[in-house]
Amino acid sequence: MPDVLPWSPLGAGLLLAPGPEAETLPDFRQEYPEVAPPDSAALVDVLRRADLRGRGGAGFPAWRKIEAVVSRRPDGPVAVVANGEEGEPASCKDRYLLRHRPHLVLEGLEIVRRALVADAAYVYVSDELGRDRVLAAIAERGLLGIEVFLAPRGYVSGEESAVVRALDGGPALPTQKPPRPFESGVGQRPTAVMNVETLARACRLWTAAALDQDPPVDLLMLTLLDPDQVVLTEVPAGTTLREVARQALGLDVSPGTPVLSGGFFSGFLPDVALDAPLDFDGFRRLGTGVGCGSFIFLPGACPVDVATDVMAFFDRENAHQCGSCFKGTAAMHQALERIGLGTQQDTDVANLERWTRTLPGRGSCATLDGAACLARTLLTQFAGVVERHATVPCAQCAAAAERADPDTRFRVPAP
Incomplete structure (x- = not known):
């Protein structure tokens, strides 16, 4: 809770x-x-x-x-x-x-x-x-x-x-x-x-x-997650995520920590955004987004495993009415699964990179855009991690493949 x-x-x-x-x-x-x-x-x-x-x-x-x-x-x-x-x-x-x-x-x-x-x-x-x-x-x-x-x-x-x-x-x-x-x-x-x-x-x-009162301070409601807790809080626009994580979660975020931004939609947060003021336009200029105000901090997590979990969600939860979306999310999910398990095909990484450029904007809604953003930010921010999966087995990805519950592990209940 x-x-x-x-x-x-x-x-x-x-x-x-x-x-x-x-x-x-x-x-x-x-x-x-x-x-x-x-x-x-x-x-x-x-x-x-x-x-x-x-x-x-x-x-x-x-x-x-x-x-x-x-x-x-x-x-x-x-x-x-x-x-x-x-x-x-x-x-x-x-x-x-x-x-x-x-x-x-x-x-x-x-x-x-x-x-x-x-x-x-x-x-x-x-x-x-x-x-x-x-x-x-x-x-x-x-x-x-x-x-x-x-x-x-x-x-x-x-x-x-x-x-x-x-x-x-x-x-x-x-x-x-x-x-x-x-x-x-x-x-x-x-x-x-x-x-x-x-x-x-x-x-x-x-x-x-x-009532002729001063305008109230502009606020954002944030849902914050790390492996051990979920916090719903409210912060002034312009606060940095680093400060939010420290005060609300007691977490000092190290460089290279996987952080999902704006819920699932904006992919992995670039490190530079941790110290940028929290606002819609500023985050957009950094190639990310505030979205619904959900941020998932994942110190020590394998970003390939995280991306596979979220992409599986997109694969299940899309509307299944636009061919580019249900085929695209399925193909990206399958490619990420193979990368995580060290069974990737020679074309998987290249295909993912190409899909991040060709798939956005092709569905009736923005689900496919979010899925492509997830793949793009994985490849740009964690290229070395992706490359190592071809030669070094990943225990986290292997364990995730054995999970009995198909739902995303990042789902939170309401307080």
């Missing part, structure tokens, strides 16, 4: 709940009093000045998504979705918010709903306890017109076009773009699909603005 660790220099007023149970409405109102709802221009202005990025993984500016839907409002009704389907196995922040801070998520959803003048609102979640606590919070608030949808669990189920497809009665699988949900979403309405942490942040920002 993950530990929930407040970041001590920050004090109060954060997203982490003060207790182990779900917040009540009176407790929530002590922290967030009722304020007048914004119109769309006011909300866009507040979110733009705060540079609030989407917290589902892509880091897309939240205000742009709202503005895109607003621009289509004259054409007919619009919708908004609180997306809490946490398909990333190494993340638990969204399930935490739904289980422990449902009123904060719902307040953010209501703020965006009113700003958009949306005629439909949804909470999309695959965690049953999170679903139950959101339903209880809706009843406590007396809210009408919010549909709570229990989605199937899966890596691609939370991709925004998969969300729309499921809410429209189809399978929770991505669709080709265009159109994107902000163009034609649930019931063909322009739809803002927003991560639940993004909505919680929007609530903090608008409440502060409405």
